[in-house]
Amino acid sequence: MRRTKKERQQMLKETIKENPFITDEDLAEKFHVSVQTIRLDRLELSIPELRERIKYVAEKRFEDEVRSLPLEEVIGEIIDIELDQSAISIFDVREEHVFIRNKIARGHHVFAQANSLAVAVINDELALTAKANIQFKRSVKQGERVIAKAKVLKIDDGLGRTIVEVMSYANNELVFKGEFEMYRSEKSLKDEKR
Amino acid sequence: MRRTKKERQQMLKETIKENPFITDEDLAEKFHVSVQTIRLDRLELSIPELRERIKYVAEKRFEDEVRSLPLEEVIGEIIDIELDQSAISIFDVREEHVFIRNKIARGHHVFAQANSLAVAVINDELALTAKANIQFKRSVKQGERVIAKAKVLKIDDGLGRTIVEVMSYANNELVFKGEFEMYRSEKSLKDEKR
DNA sequence: CTACTATTAGTACCTAGTCATAATAGCTCG
DNA sequence: CGAGCTATTATGACTAGGTACTAATAGTAG
Numbered sequence: 001m002r003r004t005k006k007e008r009q010q011m012l013k014e015t016i017k018e019n020p021f022i023t024d025e026d027l028a029e030k031f032h033v034s035v036q037t038i039r040l041d042r043l044e045l046s047i048p049e050l051r052e053r054i055k056y057v058a059e060k061r062f063e064d065e066v067r068s069l070p071l072e073e074v075i076g077e078i079i080d081i082e083l084d085q086s087a088i089s090i091f092d093v094r095e096e097h098v099f100i101r102n103k104i105a106r107g108h109h110v111f112a113q114a115n116s117l118a119v120a121v122i123n124d125e126l127a128l129t130a131k132a133n134i135q136f137k138r139s140v141k142q143g144e145r146v147i148a149k150a151k152v153l154k155i156d157d158g159l160g161r162t163i164v165e166v167m168s169y170a171n172n173e174l175v176f177k178g179e180f181e182m183y184r185s186e187k188s189l190k191d192e193k194r
Numbered sequence: 195m196r197r198t199k200k201e202r203q204q205m206l207k208e209t210i211k212e213n214p215f216i217t218d219e220d221l222a223e224k225f226h227v228s229v230q231t232i233r234l235d236r237l238e239l240s241i242p243e244l245r246e247r248i249k250y251v252a253e254k255r256f257e258d259e260v261r262s263l264p265l266e267e268v269i270g271e272i273i274d275i276e277l278d279q280s281a282i283s284i285f286d287v288r289e290e291h292v293f294i295r296n297k298i299a300r301g302h303h304v305f306a307q308a309n310s311l312a313v314a315v316i317n318d319e320l321a322l323t324a325k326a327n328i329q330f331k332r333s334v335k336q337g338e339r340v341i342a343k344a345k346v347l348k349i350d351d352g353l354g355r356t357i358v359e360v361m362s363y364a365n366n367e368l369v370f371k372g373e374f375e376m377y378r379s380e381k382s383l384k385d386e387k388r
Numbered sequence: 389c390t391a392c393t394a395t396t397a398g399t400a401c402c403t404a405g406t407c408a409t410a411a412t413a414g415c416t417c418g
Numbered sequence: 419c420g421a422g423c424t425a426t427t428a429t430g431a432c433t434a435g436g437t438a439c440t441a442a443t444a445g446t447a448g
Contacts, residue, residue, distance in 0.1 A: 021249075050404065050405075051404070055252075107322065108309045112306065
């Protein structure tokens with residue numbers, strides 16, 4: 001007993017974590033012990049053999065590949081709408097919407113909810129966002145429910161522009177505020193139909 | 195010769211590509227041939243053995259991991275980055291990103307590309323969007339490739355704010371322009387380390 | 389019938405292990 | 419000093435999933 005074992009096992013853990021592709025033989029050499037000792041250590045620490053470790057890494061990669069699905073069609077669920085007047089949608093912040101490190105919602109999801117609500121409230125076949133002025137008032141965490149309220153401020157038929165204000169709340173606190181200048185391309189067409 | 199071989203080898207290729215975790219034995223069963231035939235096939239097609247395949251997948255993941263720590267949360271693919279200076283990403287507009295009726299990209303996808311690029315370019319553990327002023331210059335259609343270029347304009351260490359400008363182009367035309375005011379939470383910590 | 393391809397079978401060997409058993413070394417406690 | 423203990427090392431049998439090589443057989447074309 002070279003006054004080690006615990007130390008060696010601690011280092012073993014870290015070494016394997018850092019490089020799962022290392023064999024018992026290489027480990028034995030590295031720590032100046034026999035292969036059998038390394039195997040006993042792995043047994044005690046429940047570290048699987050090289051091949052299992054590699055397999056695990058490979059499988060995880062495969063899962064991840066599917067995981068990176070981006071934004072959905074419409075973000076949030078619309079629960080109330082009065083065309084050309086106002087609309088409300090809710091959006092539950094889940095795991096896939098947040099940064100891994102701190103569980104804070106990525107800005108573009110909060111934006112997406114507000115933006116798609118602004119699109120929806122416009123009484124037109126086709127509404128596009130022309131400009132937006134937005135502020136993220138506070139960060140939203142995983143598990144919170146964001147309620148976005150859109151209000152149509154001004155409809156300028158001449159220019160085909162509509163100003164929509166969206167305020168988003170989580171826990172009754174304002175988390176996002178945005179002013180969207182929306183463009184209606186089909187306005188004239190629609191008017192003709194009437 | 196069951197009038198197959200070529201067909202079988204073609205299918206073999208695809209099967210393994212789809213699921214690299216399959217053994218020769220399973221393959222033999224699947225194609226109703228002997229294990230030896232499968233091995234001959236692999237030899238002819240230069241497909242490595244199961245363990246090598248798994249290892250390859252695992253290694254690739256490992257390479258990606260270093261790259262994808264900051265990048266995995268990005269919409270679009272980053273092709274160039276100089277921290278705290280500039281970054282470029284590309285984003286191909288596909289079916290799932292557009293309005294069904296007119297094949298025009300939804301604003302929040304274009305925004306998401308720009309916003310996540312602004313997050314990525316910040317040389318910090320954690321960057322959040324505080325404000326943004328954006329303009330959609332022209333609509334982007336399905337099939338177009340959007341190239342977003344981010345430039346760090348100002349780093350205000352006192353406030354912990356950084357201004358990032360993002361210009362997005364499709365077909366060499368400006369389609370989106372945004373100015374993002376980003377918040378760095380770990381700023382002070384980093385300064386202390388220096 | 390012969391030549392040729394495709395397929396199958398069998399053997400020896402490899403890597404990186406598991407599992408079980410046994411031997412040895414270095415201590416400490418009484 | 420020796421028994422008891424832990425840690426380490428050695429040894430042998432066995433495993434999966436192969437490689438490499440040789441040989442036998444089936445089926446078909448010329």
